[in-house]
Amino acid sequence: QLRAKYLIILGDVKHEVPGMSFRELKQIPKFFEAVKDVKIFIARGNHDVGLEDILPSYVSLHGSRGFRMQEYGFFHGHAWPSKLLTRCDYLFMGHLQPAVEFVDSFGFRSIEQVWLKGRLNREKVKEKYKTKKVGKLKLLILPSFNKLSGSLILNRTSPSELLGPVISRGFAELEKFDVHLLDGTYLGKLGSINFKPESA
Structure with a gap:
């Protein structure tokens, strides 16, 4: 279709x-x-x-180090991506399976899968891979294929629990990443979103 x-x-x-x-x-x-x-x-x-x-x-x-198709790079995320991917403008990663939890004023909770959109730290990438030239390195972290596969609830997770070397070693600052629901609704930067109601 x-x-x-x-x-x-x-x-x-x-x-x-x-x-x-x-x-x-x-x-x-x-x-x-x-x-x-x-x-x-x-x-x-x-x-x-x-x-x-x-x-x-x-x-x-x-x-596990991924593969490249023109300016696009694809990798799972549990291992360091291949050096070939450092020349890519756009990177796509799984593994993290991001979601966020919302809590309303009655205490009801809702867990929603999200897309995370940001970029890798280009200077850190140059240093690790010992290269002078890298692509734009815009990174899209995909949610799991369905809710049965499970998700990592980002606003209930400490930094030490974040999965994969790209994230856990600080090559991507998730707090600065844009957060989108599956329908495309933009929620804001991960570090600035208040997922709980403010007290009166």
């Missing part, structure tokens, strides 16, 4: 670690069979051990 040409998955196609559940063995090949009319690319996630054993030959599985 959308006339898509590519399907790009940022890792964690499977959940079971180690090994693979019977359901995964049965459903993963069926899923890819249903979408085989488009080119499929996967950046390996930390849950994808043994995934290559059940993937159809028409699915391209890349390593």
Whole structure:
């Protein structure tokens, strides 16, 4: 319906670690069979051990350091991205599975998945990868595919719990990232949003 040409998955196609559940063995090949009319690319996630054993030959599985397509870079996020990705203008990352929690004046709580949009610290990237030239390094952190996959609730999480080296080592200042709901609604910068009602 959308006339898509590519399907790009940022890792964690499977959940079971180690090994693979019977359901995964049965459903993963069926899923890819249903979408085989488009080119499929996967950046390996930390849950994808043994995934290559059940993937159809028409699915391209890349390593945990990600892959590049022109000015776009794709990686899961549990490992450092490849140096090839430092030349990209736009980066796409999974792993964090961001969400935020809202609390209303009655104490009712609502958890909503979000997109995070910001950029990497270009000077830190130059220093780590020992390179003088890098791309714009705009970073989009994607939410999980569905609510059943779980999420990391950012406004209930301490900095020490943030996942992946790019985030935990300060290469991306999440407080300065723009937060969008799944429908595109802009909530503001992560560090400036008040998710709880102000007391009277």
